[in-house]
Amino acid sequence: xxxxxxxxxxxxxxxxxxxxxxxxxxxxxxxxxxxxxxxxxxxxxxxxxxxxxxxxxxxxxxxxxxxxxxxxxxxxxxxxxxxxxxxxxxxxxxxxxxxxxxxxxxxxxxxxxxxxxxxxxxxxxxxxxxxxxxxxxxxxxxxxxxxxxxxxxxxxxxxxxxxxxxxxxxxxxxxxxxxxxxxxxxxxxxxxxxxxxxxxxxxxxxxxxxxxxxxxxxxxxxxxxxxxxxxxxxxxxxxxxxxxxxxxxxxxxxxxxxxxxxxxxxxxxxxxxxxxxxxxxxxxxxxxxxxxxxxxxxxxxxxxxxxxxxxxxxxxxxxxxxxxxxxxxxxxxxxxxxxxxxxxxxxxxxxxxxxxxxxxxxxxxxxxx
Amino acid sequence: xxxxxxxxxxxxxxxxxxxxxxxxxxxxxxxxxxxxxxxxxxxxxxxxxxxxxxxxxxxxxxxxxxxxxxxxxxxxxxxxxxxxxxxxxxxxxxxxxxxxxxxxxxxxxxxxxxxxxxxxxxxxxxxxxxxxxxxxxxxxxxxxxxxxxxxxxxxxxxxxxxxxxxxxxxxxxxxxxxxxxxxxxxxxxxxxxxxxxxxxxxxxxxxxxxxxxxxxxxxxxxxxxxxxxxxxxxxxxxxxxxxxxxxxxxxxxxxxxxxxxxxxxxxxxxxxxxxxxxxxxxxxxxxxxxxxxxxxxxxxxxxxxxxxxxxxxxxxxx
Numbered sequence: 001x002x003x004x005x006x007x008x009x010x011x012x013x014x015x016x017x018x019x020x021x022x023x024x025x026x027x028x029x030x031x032x033x034x035x036x037x038x039x040x041x042x043x044x045x046x047x048x049x050x051x052x053x054x055x056x057x058x059x060x061x062x063x064x065x066x067x068x069x070x071x072x073x074x075x076x077x078x079x080x081x082x083x084x085x086x087x088x089x090x091x092x093x094x095x096x097x098x099x100x101x102x103x104x105x106x107x108x109x110x111x112x113x114x115x116x117x118x119x120x121x122x123x124x125x126x127x128x129x130x131x132x133x134x135x136x137x138x139x140x141x142x143x144x145x146x147x148x149x150x151x152x153x154x155x156x157x158x159x160x161x162x163x164x165x166x167x168x169x170x171x172x173x174x175x176x177x178x179x180x181x182x183x184x185x186x187x188x189x190x191x192x193x194x195x196x197x198x199x200x201x202x203x204x205x206x207x208x209x210x211x212x213x214x215x216x217x218x219x220x221x222x223x224x225x226x227x228x229x230x231x232x233x234x235x236x237x238x239x240x241x242x243x244x245x246x247x248x249x250x251x252x253x254x255x256x257x258x259x260x261x262x263x264x265x266x267x268x269x270x271x272x273x274x275x276x277x278x279x280x281x282x283x284x285x286x287x288x289x290x291x292x293x294x295x296x297x298x299x300x301x302x303x304x305x306x307x308x309x310x311x312x313x314x315x316x317x318x319x320x321x322x323x324x325x326x327x328x329x330x331x332x333x334x335x336x337x338x339x340x341x342x343x344x345x346x347x348x349x350x351x352x353x354x355x356x357x358x359x360x361x362x363x364x365x366x367x368x369x
Numbered sequence: 370x371x372x373x374x375x376x377x378x379x380x381x382x383x384x385x386x387x388x389x390x391x392x393x394x395x396x397x398x399x400x401x402x403x404x405x406x407x408x409x410x411x412x413x414x415x416x417x418x419x420x421x422x423x424x425x426x427x428x429x430x431x432x433x434x435x436x437x438x439x440x441x442x443x444x445x446x447x448x449x450x451x452x453x454x455x456x457x458x459x460x461x462x463x464x465x466x467x468x469x470x471x472x473x474x475x476x477x478x479x480x481x482x483x484x485x486x487x488x489x490x491x492x493x494x495x496x497x498x499x500x501x502x503x504x505x506x507x508x509x510x511x512x513x514x515x516x517x518x519x520x521x522x523x524x525x526x527x528x529x530x531x532x533x534x535x536x537x538x539x540x541x542x543x544x545x546x547x548x549x550x551x552x553x554x555x556x557x558x559x560x561x562x563x564x565x566x567x568x569x570x571x572x573x574x575x576x577x578x579x580x581x582x583x584x585x586x587x588x589x590x591x592x593x594x595x596x597x598x599x600x601x602x603x604x605x606x607x608x609x610x611x612x613x614x615x616x617x618x619x620x621x622x623x624x625x626x627x628x629x630x631x632x633x634x635x636x637x638x639x640x641x642x643x644x645x646x647x648x649x650x651x652x653x654x655x656x657x658x659x660x661x662x663x664x665x666x667x668x669x670x671x672x673x674x675x676x677x678x679x680x681x682x683x684x685x686x687x
Contacts, residue, residue: 053584074590086585090603100589103599151589 002187003027003050003155007059010045018057020045021211027204029154032181032188036198036234037208043191046208047157050189052076063155074104078155079148083163085140087132094119094128097146118150121180138169145177149184156181158190162197174201195235199223207231229351232278238309238321241284242347245277256346259316261295261337264344266357275354278345281323286310286336294337296320298330312336432660441656451661460637461645461662467552468641472620474556475563479616480609482560483567488601490568491575501572507565516629519558520545523630548638551631555639559626563619567612574608575601610681614674621670642666 008023020042027033035043048054050061052073061068068076079100087096094115101111119125122142132140141161148156161177162170178201181188192198198205199219207214207222207230215227226232232240245256245264252269256277264277287294299319300311308328312320320338330336346355433451435443455461490501507515522528523544531541544554578601586596602609624643627633633640633648640648642662650659 048584051584051588053587073587076588078588080585080588082581082585084579084581086579086581088582088600088603090606099586099599100591103586103589103591103595147585147589157588 002029002031002064003189004062004065005046005050005059006062008046008049008056008061009058010042010049010054011057018211020049020208023059023208023213025206025213025216027187027189029187030185031203032178032186032190032201033204033206034198034202035189035191035206035208036195037193037214038234039193041208042211043193043208044159047159047189047191051078051080051157076155077153078157079151079153081144081148081156081158081161083160085132085144085164087140087143089132092129092131093124093135093143093146096132096143097150100147100151114150114152115146118146121149122146137165138173141165141173145180149180154185155187156189158188160192161190162192163194170197177201195237199235207234209234225353225356226278226345227353229276229278229347232345232347232353236280238281238323240345241279241281241320243277243279243314243318243320244274246274247272258340259295259314261339262314264340264346264357266346266355268355270346270355274349276347276351278347279340280343281309281321282325283341283343284320284322285339285341286312286322286324286330287339288330289335289337292335294335296336296338298332298334298336301330301332303327310336312338314338429660429663432657433664435657437656439654441650443657447657451657452665455658455661455665460640463637464640464642464645467637467639468621470552471556471559471623471639471641472617474552475559475620475623476613476616478556478560479563479567480612483564483571483612484605484609486564486568487571487575488597490572504568504572505565507562508569509565510562512562512625513629515558515562516626519554519561520630523554545631546635548635551635551638555627555630558630559620559623562626563616567616570608570612571605574605578604610677613681614677617673617677618670621666621673642669 003026005023005025005027008020009018010020011018023046025033035046037043045054049056052068052071056069063076063078088099091099097115097118098111101114106114115128116125119128122145124139124142124146127135127139132143135143141164144161158177162173165173174197177188177190180186190197190201202219204216205219205222206216207227209230215222215231217225222231223235226235226240229242233242243258243262245258247253247270248255248257248263250272252271254266254269256264256266256270256275258264258277264279286296296312296314298310298312302309302311305327307326308324308330310322310324310328310330312322314320322338342357344357345353346357348354432441432443434446434448436445436447438444486504490497490504510518522530525531525541525543525546528544530544534541542550545551582600582604583596586600591599622643623641624647627639627641627644628647631639633644643666646659646662646666649655649662
């Protein structure tokens with residue numbers, strides 16, 4: 001059953017191009033589905049259309065097999081957590097959690113029970129009489145979560161719920177939300193602009209960009225098989241290296257050449273031409289060389305302790321990022337020879353993925369088997 | 370203090386620290402020179418307040434304890450007799466009642482209509498910007514202009530209100546010459562005048578309620594009506610309190626409009642407390658009585674404002 005999106009489109013003005021175009025997706029019951037994309041890609045708009053706060057211009061939204069277009073938000077039986085938390089400043093914590101239940105005229109005994117349970121679940125029981133302004137950001141966030149829990153709906157929508165928290169709290173809330181979602185068996189649609197949140201929390205990820213769905217897959221599926229330039233660049237820090245490369249020799253070839261030292265060997269031959277090859281920074285290697293040898297110059301070194309990020313300028317004026325585990329001593333302006341270790345993606349002229357060279361998950365499988 | 374904490378180690382720096390402390394304290398005291406500056410800066414406002422506020426206040430209270438001649442000079446000291454006479458007078462009680470009716474009527478209708486207009490203007494409708502401007506327009510109209518303007522509308526024979534009533538075949542109303550209708554007329558005019566500013570305050574308050582609160586309520590299953598009573602009203606309650614205070618006080622002080630429209634008539638039906646003070650002092654030449662009335666009015670306003678703050682502050686939500 002779950003939630004089904006078929007050709008969902010949002011247009012605000014007839015004469016302008018849609019802010020969201022032809023979104024298709026199936027969200028399974030009980031999964032954590034992350035919608036990720038840069039700001040302005042329409043991810044919040046999509047969430048609001050699912051919630052029913054704004055109308056759907058075109059396409060069909062089905063929840064548990066029933067068409068939901070035009071059904072008012074309260075009849076969609078879902079809960080929502082807002083980026084601003086949307087807490088009522090004049091109500092205390094318990095009343096904030098009880099707000100929707102009271103509006104639905106639930107029996108007082110049932111309301112009390114649900115509020116108590118929800119507050120206990122987010123560890124806010126002793127704060128029940130506080131006003132929102134007397135709470136920290138993290139506690140406010142929990143009140144918003146408790147409100148969603150108390151509604152007892154099986155579908156929960158979250159709109160960038162962690163973006164107002166500091167980095168440490170964000171990491172903690174990330175796992176708390178995930179835990180809560182599993183415990184309650186929620187179908188959770190989670191909107192974020194943060195690829196780390198998408199990678200760490202999701203069962204499935206939808207990548208939105210330029211009003212279109214770029215890819216829907218599991219987090220590792222997206223990391224290991226990015227559908228195009230954008231997806232490849234959006235996931236993984238530091239960013240993937242996208243380098244222009246041509247086929248070796250005259251005709252079809254199984255080798256792509258970036259420059260004299262930087263080659264990528266392919267499993268299958270490609271037609272002659274120029275392609276973009278994507279290599280993750282940890283799949284690049286470097287060797288310091290004497291004097292003016294090599295094919296690049298180090299321009300920046302970031303030592304993080306457990307890994308070292310090296311930025312280098314190739315001789316054809318393209319910047320590359322290389323990640324080495326452990327601590328590597330490289331000097332600025334040092335000449336180096338940069339090469340590719342193996343796994344790489346090849347993108348065509350339309351920026352779409354056309355070939356993979358020993359994807360990273362293949363390595364993993366080889367080890368575990 | 371530090372000594373008692375470490376008695377075995379006498380610290381040589383101790384006296385120095387104390388010296389520093391005393392030096393600091395003296396630096397906060399005003400030097401002789403500073404005192405002159407203080408008076409210099411306070412002087413103008415003290416002078417103005419004395420001449421225009423403190424002296425008249427004290428003089429009014431002083432006069433209220435005497436009988437006065439026609440020039441307003443005190444003649445015979447009578448103590449609080451002016452007060453007891455006044456509070457026993459039926460006409461003063463009538464004025465008090467009229468003022469109560471007027472002030473409550475003005476406050477209630479100003480708040481209700483101001484909020485209604487603001488709620489309408491807050492909707493996303495085509496051309497609503499025009500109405501937002503129109504609704505605030507009464508702010509730019511002076512008391513005298515609006516009084517004259519409404520006088521024309523209330524005119525029994527040529528006024529538009531009676532024209533409309535007549536067109537429905539009903540009997541025309543003698544707006545300003547029937548006691549009960551005269552009160553309605555002055556209340557309506559005052560409400561109309563207050564409406565622009567009140568609208569603006571309420572509109573601003575409504576606009577500042579975060580949209581996400583309503584979105585959350587939509588999803589939670591609250592009807593629009595429930596949202597109005599349980600989100601909008603609590604969120605704008607501070608503004609409502611402010612509006613209540615200013616309309617109530619300005620109602621007590623309403624003078625120009627009464628003077629121009631009814632001059633306290635007919636048969637003292639709109640003879641509000643402030644207008645009564647003016648009439649008794651400058652038309653009847655009874656300065657002692659006018660002073661007494663002024664003091665009573667001041668006390669009433671003070672008490673009501675105090676109660677308002679005590680009562681409403683509890684119910685204003687944040």
